Amino acid sequence: MRREILPGALVLTGHADRLPALRAEMTDGRRMLVRQGERPVLLARADEDRGGVTVHRRAGYRSPLPPLRAAEARRRPDWLHRFASALEASGRGPLYADRLLLTRRSGFPPYVWRGDFVHDWPTARLEESEGWNGVLPLRRLSAPDAPRVKAYRRLAREGVLPPVLLWWISAFDGWLLLDGHDRAVAALAEGRDPEALVLARGEDEETVAAVQGATAAAFERRPDTLPPGRGPARETPARYCSDALAAAPYDEARTLALPIPGGPAEWDAWMVEFRHEHD
Secondary structure, three states: OEEEEEOOEEEEEOOOOOOOOEEEEEEOOOEEEEEEOOEEEEEEEEOOOOOOEEEEEOOOOOOOOOOOOHHHHHOOOOHHHHHHHHHHHOOOOOOOOOEEEEEEEOOOOHHHHHOOEOOOOOEEEEOHHHOOOOEEEOOOOOOOOOHHHHHHHHHHHHOOOOOEEEEEEOOOOEEEEEEOHHHHHHHHHOOOOOOEEEEEEEOOHHHHHHHHHHHHHHHHHOHHHOOOOOOOOOOOHHHHHHHHHHHHHHOEOOOOEEEOOOHHHHHHHHHHHHHHHHO
8 A cells, every 4th residue: 555645635545456345337328336345235327318327225335444433533533544544454445556535524515415415225316417416325324313323423412423434436426425324314413514534536646747737837938827816815826826736636536437347237137136135
């Protein structure tokens, strides 16, 4: 593993010689799945007009993080490094041979958790034509009065509830909830949005360097052509250039999706199995 430390974020790079345990795969006919190990935990298919996506989740998903205890939460560890170390040690996560950003995030638009947080199980519709941009759990949500949720609600009232772990999936224009299903329910039951750490594929180092080089070259040639920023922190083209250079390592790329080995026939076979499980 290789770890790159940025202000408020980490960049994790997995092994080049093996597939990630948790990975997205796609094939013809707008078919997609998320596989953990050899078994899909999510099957999805986009509408022909791209207006939405129908998703089907299967029991058996396992979080890549170990359970978080109340005593640890009250010690207020550095969750960013704590989660990164757990992901690096896990055999169930999405780390692969590319830059994967792990970033603290608390400022989501209200609709992410309040309107587009998916409660339906196991099948749900993501209405992208209506602007769906939310969070999709990978297991059935517990009730707000379930024992574990009630314990997390106490931590939320104390202000020490650990963050949830999200994974940005560009094909859905939303996030998969990888860890913290009960913590998310607890936070929402207490009237607050969950704190989150977000995994997203980062631009590769060559792309980051190219963006930074082009920005710096443009400023050197014609600094007056760069737009000034708004507000006291970005009043000059020089500050705009500086902010652009600093932001480049945080740029998110589209989620990497591998081919489904068996193509459409394999996806269809998994779909038949899903229907048999839920008929």
